[in-house]
Amino acid sequence: MSKKIGLAKKEARKGFSISSIYLIYAAIFWGYPFVWLFILLFSKWRFVGSPQFVGFRNITRVLTDPLFWKTVTNVFRFMMYYIPLVLIGALLFAIALNKIKFGKTFVALSFLVANVSSGVAYSIMFSNLFSVNGPINKALNSLFGITIPWFTSPQWAMFSIALIVIWKFIGYYGLILYAGLTAIPKSLYEAAELDGAGSLTKFFRITLPLLNPSIIMVLVLAITLAFGIFTEPYMITGGGPMRSTLTPMMHMITTAFQRMDPTYAATMAVFVAIISFGMIWVIRKTMEREVDLV
């Protein structure tokens, strides 16, 4: 008996000491930055000397900074194009993938290989493909006689960035939805068919409701991506034209390392995080449904 207790104690000590490797790591690379985040939030500091406490000045500055809110509006414009298009596209892709029998692997892989394109290289690739004299415009010109200022006009630039991010992520989201789709039992559809349900009824009454967790998952991923977007606008438009593609992350990096104002930049980052949390919370609260797949 006493030996057993001794063993359990030994096991507990071992388990905790191994886990504390991670706790130490987290304390240094997560806890310490977290404490700094609070210091930055309430001080003025330009990387030299020690931070000076300024109360809520950074926070009121964010609230009244038109440029910061412009960048947030830009993210919302990005989401306005990106989320509906990528969600509907990924849904159609998932349904089609579920239906096709020949060349399924080829189709899945050609959509997914876009996802592993490296941010910098793919931005360079698309800035050339969509340049004013680029191949896309050449094709459009010879087919319809139009030339579109993809990345060079304030009206088009954010839409064009949304398009290329769709190229990258539609297969990824599509596969998440496909996994959800294959988990729906076939018997449900068969039962609905016996009751005389058409394919539209089946889609809106069975597929869409039972796919809810996967759709929420895709929405959360898309929102997180939108608020963190950096490489594409940095590489392709540099935030222009007329700041129409300036994103919070670009604004944060310039503020911190070119204007040497890390405290304000960190405050903006916290605001962006809060806004994205808020959006995700609202979506989960209003759209999330419990789904029981048996």
Add this chain to the structure above:
Amino acid sequence: MTNKKIQSGNVILHILMFFLSLIWLYPYAWLFLASVKPSAEIYTRFLPTRFTLEHFRFILESAERMNRPFIRAFFISLFVSVTVTVCVIITSAIISFALSKYRFKARDGIFNFIIFQMVFPGFMFTIPLYILMRNMHLLNSLAALIVPFIMSGWGIFMMTQSFRGTPNDYIEAAKMDGASDMFIIFRIMLPLNNSVMAIVGLFTFIGVWDNFMWPLIVIQDYYKMPLSVLLASFNHEYGAYIGPVMAGSVIQTLPMVLIFIIFRKAFLQGISMSLK
């Protein structure tokens, strides 16, 4: 009658999806062809009249004289990505083993803490983490690209979930034979859970290889830059050399595409698993 209708609809769907797949592959095809055709044909022709490797020669040899050491950057990227990936797999395996197979009081607390951590978006910590690197005097060194990422809460989470499903009988049998904990972790647990190991490794590797914002901030020296930042700076200053820029883009993308094709099963599994 209806059967025929369904079949023809299915044929159209197949053709449509095949066509769309080609459209999705088109940017890659264009990029690759642009890197091997003469400069004059990059914007004018899809298929080149002759193949040339001059752009690759330029980016790998001549660019060094412009302070853009691409071969070096390639190996830096490779070194950083491999090191981080190996570290993440090792640390995740050891810690996940403790979290899944040992009973101790703080266990659930630590696991929940890891889940809690994953909620916070990385960009919140960019600037404080930069300050940490600065205080550790690691700025402008490869350590700044490696040290903060040697452990991954996500990796531990994934492996713990998987390890929990491995029956304890294997471990007890090995203990009977006198196996050490390390032997059990690396010779029994990892091989039994090799698909989750592949997923954690693959996504870590791709994430580090592709990382751009962090190395852009912490590395200033051209001779310490990973490929992503060096390519961006080359494009920024010598963007007019379209051929070499395309060759550089191919060099940066190709390893990811090859890894994707080799490990496609683990990759597909990883995406589907992110649902749970």
